[in-house]
Amino acid sequence: METLLQILGMAKDWSARARGFAFLLLLPLIIVGVADWRIRRRR
């Protein structure tokens, strides 16, 4: 559970929380970046 909370940016330690939050912000960027790149390639 602590690992999931760390990924979700909700760990108790603020440093782990910041790393988890950064990872959380990176995920939508990767998903939409890849999808948009694939869509534009075939435009």
Added chain:
Amino acid sequence: MYVGHVAVALALKTREPRVPMVPLILACYGPDWLETFLGFWHGRAEMAPYTHYLPGLFAGALAAAAIYVIVVRRPGGWIILSGWLLHWPADFFTAHKGLLSPADRVGLDLYDLPPADFVLESVIVLICCAWYARTFAHSPIQRRWVIIMAAALVGLQAMLDYGLSQDDAPWNPSLASHEWRPHLTSRVPRAAGTAARMPLALVAVTSTTSHDGQQPSAWGDHADLPHVRKGKVLHAGSAGVRIVRPVRQHRISNVRYPDRVRRGGHRRARGAGPQHVVRRRVARYHAR
């Protein structure tokens, strides 16, 4: 808000297709990225006033748009600006965000109501993905990628809301400052309960204007204007008129603009009662 910011980016992308998607998403998550970056040294909570409150938000948006225009050298700086600024309205739905200071944090706090947060953000994402697909995805393969993107984003949101549901914080939406401010500070003690304050609130005008002038009024001292201390009575305006309204006992209508009063109209209605303070004796006239 989490994947809702992506929905904002997808919607803005349809308005200006020349803006690359990565800078656009970075701008829509801009305050969060800035808060995370600064939080590595001091903690995210301490940095929130510099990134998410309105002054910091506007400063960050202008800086991001300027950097985009100078470095990327593409049109669409206003899209970057809009994406950064729309972060605050989006976060308003899910958390408490400050306006100018920590004392005035407002928000609907849906992060403490995870099912509602999931429904809201998923619906926004699906609508904006459909909008994006209508603009950019014309072939079946392109539409498939849009579907994959939407499913992945909804899955991310589900993961976040599952994590949020483990924390049983109470739902606490706020549209204003939590501090209670009484209407009649000079008369009603703060210790009085709601049961005592409500009747006072309903009869406030009658009770405060019927004093004999020994006690100060809640709206100021009216010692020079004796007519305003008289109580109000219900009175029909004229014969045949069914509208009954409260007027003062002397039945003289209030003078809203004393400096515009002429000899006719309002002044005539006063009759021979107490002289109004704006009426002065004219020395030469009375000397005759």
